[in-house]
Amino acid sequence: MTIDKRSKIYVAGHRGMVGSSIVRRLQAAGYINLVTRTRQELDLLDQLATHDFLRAEKPEYIFLAAARVGGIHANNTYRADFIYENITVQNNVIHGALAAGVKDLCFLGSSCIYPRDCLQPIKEDYLLTGPLEQTNEPYAIAKIAGIKLCESCNRQYGTRFVSVMPTNLYGPNDNYDLVNSHVLPALIRKAHEAKMRGDKELIVWGSGSPRREFLYVDDMADACIFLMEQGINEGIYNIGCGEDVTIRQLAETVMDVVGFQGQIVFDVDKPDGTPQKLLDVSRMANFGWKARVSLQEGIAKAYAAYLEFSSN
Incomplete structure (x- = not known):
């Protein structure tokens, strides 16, 4: 499907890891009419302001990457904030798009929408077939609500709103907070700081046995734009690499990249979360x-980005 490079495209959340990657990828592909707003310029928690903005701009495509995100600790600690803020932002943007006559939207969800103990690898059809992981249930419920709102708009109004479910993402503009970040950026920072201090140990949360799949964020952005350019106009799509590693293996790889020579010590008093989370990516593979x-x-790319971030 050929798309005019002058098409107006709004990227919500363009300063975040995913949103900034989508902007970079669109620019590299030659799209010249991108619309962005910082949180100071447009508060997506404000329904009236969001609706007014979308009616005024009338974008042809929207990538909804704005969200409140975090790792196990953040999800489990700020449960009310996570469910309220994510539901409110996505409702305002999706319903505002509908009211403004926008037909094409890509909603970014999360692989945590799937049941905690479902079969592996996880197919899109496993949604709502079992209980969720408790540590991130509020965030997951918010994202499930977004998926269902997109589906319902498509059925009732004939829109073309698609939902993408990425696996664990990492890359430039990640959050490196040692308490509230995801596991990979936290490990990069921990390993770097341990190396700089000359430590002999690297403390890793949990037992090291859970298995996780990781996707570099630029691949995620590429998948979103691929769906737009292919004219895929409905449904849920898992976005991942189709391979997973244990947290121990992940920590060892990070140590190798960073150049930290110490030993791993697991803090088993910290939660492990879901035992395994590997996505079935055959639906995207069938599209090519x-x-x-x-x-x-x-x-290695993420570590280079962290070094640049930490030097500023």
Whole structure:
């Protein structure tokens, strides 16, 4: 499907890790009419302001990457904030798009929408077939609500709102807070700081046994734009690489990239979360899309981005 490079495209959440990657990818592909707003310029928690903005701009495409995100600790600690803020933002943007006559929207969800103990690898059809992981249930419920709102708009109003479910993402503009971040950026920072201090140990939360799949964020952005350009106009799509590693293996890879020579010590008093979370990516593969960046290469890119971030 050929799309005019002058098409007006709004990227919500363009300063975040995913949103900034989508902007970079669109610019690299030659799209010249991108619309962005900072949180100071447009508060997406404000329904009236969001609706007014979308009616005024009338974008042809929207990538909804704005969200409140975090790791196990943040999800489990700020449960009310996570469910309220995510539901409110996505409702305002999706319903505002509908009211403004926008037909094409890509909603970014999360693989945590799937049941805690469902079969592996996880197919899109497993949604709502079992209980969620308790540590991030409010965030997951918010994202499920977004998926169902997109589906319902498509059925009732004939819109073309698609939902993408990424696996664990990492890359430039990640959150490196040691308490509230996801596991990979936290490990990059921990390993770097341990190396700089000359430590002999690297403390890793949990037992090290859970298995996780990781995707470099630029691959995620590529998948979103691929769906737009292919004219895929409805449904849920898992976005991942189709391979997982244990947290121990992940920590060892990070240590290798960073150059930290110490030993791993697991803090078993910290939660593990879901035992395994590997996505079935065959639906995207059938369209002809697959991830390109290997874990080792991606961590090296992410470490370089962290070094630049920490030096500023």
